[in-house]
Amino acid sequence: MTLNCKQTLIDLSTPKIMGILNVTPDSFYDGGQYKDEDAILQQVENMLTNGATFIDVGAYSSRPNADFVTEVEELNRLTPIIKLLVKQFPEIIISVDTFRSEVAKQAVKHGAALINDISAGELDKLMLDTIAKLQVPYIMMHMRGTPQTMQQQTDYRDLINDILFYFSEKIQKARQLGINDLIIDPGFGFAKTTEQNFELLEKLKLFNILDLPILAGVSRKSMxxxxxxxxxxEALNGTTALHMVALQNGAKLLRVHDVKEAVECVKLYNLLKD
Known part of the structure; x- marks a missing residue:
């Protein structure tokens, strides 16, 4: 499995790490930490030095009951950061965490290499068409509702089959539009109870039937x-424990707050695998 990121092929035969950079005041773990250029550059340099392949920049918190942010505000937060990072780290591979097609378009224009959409196109009907035109890798996550309503939508007939069906429909539509590089994210914590999150992690291998890279985002979450x-x-140790489970069950990307520890986890997993 490979991803084409701005003409650079990323080989996912060894799992890769995506470091999280939240430029929001209200993210559940690191909200408001990275307010100025120096703090942002230091954090990104640390993540890259410690082995992150991707840096995922988010300007709209998707935690449960997160505040609504206008498209203008999201762009105002995001655009200067992308420009700053591309200037400081020319080889950086930036992922942008957004569900808005216009934000995706502007992000790629300014140097982002992939789009990470928590709604898989559900919250902006122009998103898939936009990704097809941009021809960048696209992470599609499973969620119901919006960040404001998702935790009231946790009733499933069959959790795994329902999510597999959701992805099969999304993948078919994306392929019809000519989107080449797809990643699936089962959406830990999004419209799922704690028990459902653990069931999803336990049965993650079943998603290999889709023959696409799986991204696991469990870092420091409430589960x-x-x-x-x-x-x-205080959830780093628990995060690392579940990262190993995710890797053993087929995850090819880990989206994390703590890059050094996640990279070490992948190294040990590779020794087990061999």
Missing amino acids: IYKSLQTTAK
Whole structure:
């Protein structure tokens, strides 16, 4: 499996790490931490030095009950950051976490290489057409509703089959439009209870039937810290434990807050695999 990111082929035969850069004031773990250029550049340099292949930049928090952010505000937060990172780190591979087609278009115009959409096109009907025109890798996540309503939509007839059906429809539509590089993200924490999140992780291998790279995003999420009766700040050990499970069950990308620890996890997984 490979991804074509701005004419660079990324080989996913070894799992890769996507470091999270939230430029929002209200993200559940690191909201408001990266307000100025120096803090942003230092954090990104640390992530790249520690082995991140991708940097995922988000300007709209998708945590449960997150505040609504206008498209203008999202672009105002995002565009200067992309320009800054491309200038400082010319080889950087930037993913942009957005569900808006215009934001995706502007992000790629300014140097982003892939789009990470929590709604798989559900929240902006122009998104898939836009990705087809941009011809960039596209991460499609499973979610119901919006970040404001998703936790009221956790009733499934059959969790795994329902999500597989959701992805099969999305993949078919994307292929018809000529989108080549697709990644699926089962959406841990999005319209799912804690119990459903663990069922999803346990059965992640079943998603290999789709023959696409799987991204796992469990880093410091409530499925970990609520289960351990702790906080997101204290959830690194639990995160690492579940990262290994995700890798053993087929994940090719880990979206993480803590790059060094995730890279070490992949190294150890590779030794087990061999």
